[in-house]
Amino acid sequence: MVRYVVNRLAQAVMLLVIVSTIGFAILHLAPGGPLSQFAASAQMTQEDLDRVTRQLGLDRPLPIQYLDWFGRMLTGDWGRSYRDGEAVLSVISSHLGATLELMATATIIAVLLGCWIGVLGALRRYSLFDSLATVGAMIALSIPTFWFGLVTIYVFSVKLGWLPAGNRQTVGDGSLLDLLHHLIAPALVLALVETAMWGRFMRSSMLEVVNQDYIRTARAKGMPEWRILTVHALRNALLPMITVAGLQFPTLLGGALVAETVFTWPGMGRLFLDSIGYRDYPVVMGILMFSAMMVLIGSLLADIFYAVVDPRIRVG
Amino acid sequence: MTSAALPTVQLAPGQAAWRRFRRHRLALAGALIILVLVLGSAFGPYLLPFDDTYIDILKRFAPPFSGAHVLGTDELGRDVLARLMMGARVSLSIGIVAMVMAMAVGIVVGAFAGFYGGVVGAVLMRLVDAVLCFPTIFLLIALAALTEPGLVTTTVLIAATAWMWVARVVEAQVRSLREREFAVAALAFGSSNLRIMFRELVPNAIAPIVVAATLNVAKAILLESYLSYLGYGIQPPAASLGNMLNNAQIYLASAPWLAIAPGVVITLAVTSFNFLGDGLRDALDPRMNIP
Numbered sequence: 001m002v003r004y005v006v007n008r009l010a011q012a013v014m015l016l017v018i019v020s021t022i023g024f025a026i027l028h029l030a031p032g033g034p035l036s037q038f039a040a041s042a043q044m045t046q047e048d049l050d051r052v053t054r055q056l057g058l059d060r061p062l063p064i065q066y067l068d069w070f071g072r073m074l075t076g077d078w079g080r081s082y083r084d085g086e087a088v089l090s091v092i093s094s095h096l097g098a099t100l101e102l103m104a105t106a107t108i109i110a111v112l113l114g115c116w117i118g119v120l121g122a123l124r125r126y127s128l129f130d131s132l133a134t135v136g137a138m139i140a141l142s143i144p145t146f147w148f149g150l151v152t153i154y155v156f157s158v159k160l161g162w163l164p165a166g167n168r169q170t171v172g173d174g175s176l177l178d179l180l181h182h183l184i185a186p187a188l189v190l191a192l193v194e195t196a197m198w199g200r201f202m203r204s205s206m207l208e209v210v211n212q213d214y215i216r217t218a219r220a221k222g223m224p225e226w227r228i229l230t231v232h233a234l235r236n237a238l239l240p241m242i243t244v245a246g247l248q249f250p251t252l253l254g255g256a257l258v259a260e261t262v263f264t265w266p267g268m269g270r271l272f273l274d275s276i277g278y279r280d281y282p283v284v285m286g287i288l289m290f291s292a293m294m295v296l297i298g299s300l301l302a303d304i305f306y307a308v309v310d311p312r313i314r315v316g
Numbered sequence: 317m318t319s320a321a322l323p324t325v326q327l328a329p330g331q332a333a334w335r336r337f338r339r340h341r342l343a344l345a346g347a348l349i350i351l352v353l354v355l356g357s358a359f360g361p362y363l364l365p366f367d368d369t370y371i372d373i374l375k376r377f378a379p380p381f382s383g384a385h386v387l388g389t390d391e392l393g394r395d396v397l398a399r400l401m402m403g404a405r406v407s408l409s410i411g412i413v414a415m416v417m418a419m420a421v422g423i424v425v426g427a428f429a430g431f432y433g434g435v436v437g438a439v440l441m442r443l444v445d446a447v448l449c450f451p452t453i454f455l456l457i458a459l460a461a462l463t464e465p466g467l468v469t470t471t472v473l474i475a476a477t478a479w480m481w482v483a484r485v486v487e488a489q490v491r492s493l494r495e496r497e498f499a500v501a502a503l504a505f506g507s508s509n510l511r512i513m514f515r516e517l518v519p520n521a522i523a524p525i526v527v528a529a530t531l532n533v534a535k536a537i538l539l540e541s542y543l544s545y546l547g548y549g550i551q552p553p554a555a556s557l558g559n560m561l562n563n564a565q566i567y568l569a570s571a572p573w574l575a576i577a578p579g580v581v582i583t584l585a586v587t588s589f590n591f592l593g594d595g596l597r598d599a600l601d602p603r604m605n606i607p
Contacts, residue, residue, distance in 0.1 A: 014442060015442065015445055015446050015449065018442055018443060018445075018446035019446045019449050019450070022446060022447065022450070026458065026459065026462070135342065138342075138587060138590055138591060138594070139583070139587050141590065142534065142538070142583055142586035142587035142590050143579075143583050143586075144538060144541045144542065144545070144558075144579065144582050144583070144586075145542075146541075146542065146545050146561070147541075147545075147561060147575070147578075147579035147582065147583070150561070150564060150565055150568060150575045150579065151575070151576075151579065153565075153568060154568050154569075154572050154575065158568060158569045158572075250448070250449070250450075250451040250452065251451070253451040253454070254451040254452055254453035254454060257451075257453050257454065257457075258453065258542060261546065262565070272454065272457070273457070273546065276457060276458070276461040276548075279461075284458055284461070285458075287454070288450065288454055288455065288458050291450065291451050291454050292449040292450045292451075293449075295449045295450070295451065296449050
């Protein structure tokens with residue numbers, strides 16, 4: 001077990017190095033490089049540019065710059081926003097809460113709904129419900145999230161007037177009820193794709209489990225069907241879902257960006273797009289790296305957790 | 317299928333695959349819809365009296381089915397149907413060209429990693445893992461924001477964020493195929509490594525590659541719509557299915573048809589390619605029955 005975890009950790013560290021190299025390359029290969037923002041100003045003379053170049057250490061060889069950048073990233077110094085000079089990490093963390101709130105709500109909806117649909121589909125394979133669920137999941141995976149958001153706003157905000165058309169709270173309000181009211185639409189929109197994925201994976205996982213020998217044994221022992229289902233089948237079918245949670249994480253993050261844009265939700269995705277609009281490269285790069293690191297840590301945790309609950313994995 | 321009363325008919329692999337595919341009604345429907353979309357976007361614009369970029373400020377926001385504009389007009393009085401057809405042309409082209417690029421990169425990377433294994437394989441596949449760590453949309457937008465937007469850039473960037481899945485599929489296939497007798501035989505004949513990789517191994521992995529290609533088109537069309545919707549893809553006045561939705565949110569209350577038509581077409585196109593890919597998977601390779 002310890003060996004597995006150490007192995008997996010070493011892999012993650014190596015990935016982090018490659019990920020950071022890619023991030024660094026994107027930052028420096030961009031036309032104009034990190035200086036483009038300063039160079040765009042008419043008041044900047046060549047002398048000023050040279051001074052900024054020296055100040056930011058951009059005159060040093062690239063490998064040295066990379067090591068310096070990587071070292072500072074590990075110690076939490078992610079540079080400062082061009083917009084207001086605030087530290088990048090604190091800008092990100094001030095927007096993180098809203099994103100996590102959205103992602104967590106969507107995940108809870110998706111896990112409950114998806115697992116229910118998947119289990120039912122597997123138990124009544126090829127029934128009308130199963131067919132509809134399979135087709136529905138495929139369509140859900142094909143709808144552009146932002147368009148589904150637009151349709152939701154049109155139906156529930158414009159036509160019916162039940163839900164607010166965006167934002168996290170009414171200005172001046174902010175009670176729990178108001179917050180929840182604003183959360184419903186973006187969370188449901190984000191949950192659509194997730195539910196479809198969880199449903200599909202749960203269905204196939206359940207199908208695999210119900211054909212196992214231990215299910216037949218349990219049935220042969222005369223165990224009641226509901227007990228077989230909950231104690232034996234469901235518990236084992238849920239195990240691989242831990243991996244799905246890790247695999248789904250990048251999609252969830254990307255979906256959050258889109259949902260936040262449509263619903264003007266003040267989260268990390270919204271911040272990302274705003275920062276791109278302002279050419280605020282330190283924040284853009286910060287969020288890009290931050291999201292990649294979240295994905296990396298997410299899959300690491302999923303793998304380790306899976307190994308803890310399923311001893312068969314550790315051997316591999 | 318095979319009952320004792322009926323004589324067993326041996327089908328050629330191609331025939332058997334076609335039978336399985338035909339049974340998959342949704343895949344057939346998908347193929348049909350794709351055909352309609354391709355023909356409609358290829359020839360439709362010539363049948364319409366309106367140009368997709370023709371601005372008629374006096375006829376702004378004409379609702380659908382009112383007068384000559386079947387799907388109405390947008391905020392500049394441009395014909396929505398004409399823009400839809402041109403937009404579908406752009407989006408489908410991007411989807412297919414980006415797929416070809418992603419397949420090319422993915423197949424080469426996957427073949428080299430799977431064939432050589434060892435350090436080469438590990439390095440290439442860790443690179444794949446690393447790129448996959450970036451949520452696709454974040455990476456795509458960051459790259460798009462740093463480059464000059466346009467048709468070529470959009471296509472290349474979508475391909476650049478979509479090749480990794482192909483590489484994974486091809487790597488796994490090539491890694492297992494290279495141990496098979498025909499590969500060993502080719503080696504014994506003195507075939508070069510490149511020849512074995514691309515003339516023996518990759519063609520034998522064609523089933524999963526075709527499936528991956530089809531699903532890749534769906535993904536590329538979806539990514540184009542995201543990118544253009546956010547304003548970093550195809551730039552107006554040129555139409556794409558995504559950028560038609562760019563302004564739609566502002567006019568959602570007053571002119572909802574601007575949002576509905578392009579979204580329906582995107583969903584139709586993406587769903588069709590996904591169902592087609594699903595059907596091809598069942599038809600070409602019954603063993604890899606992933607949900």
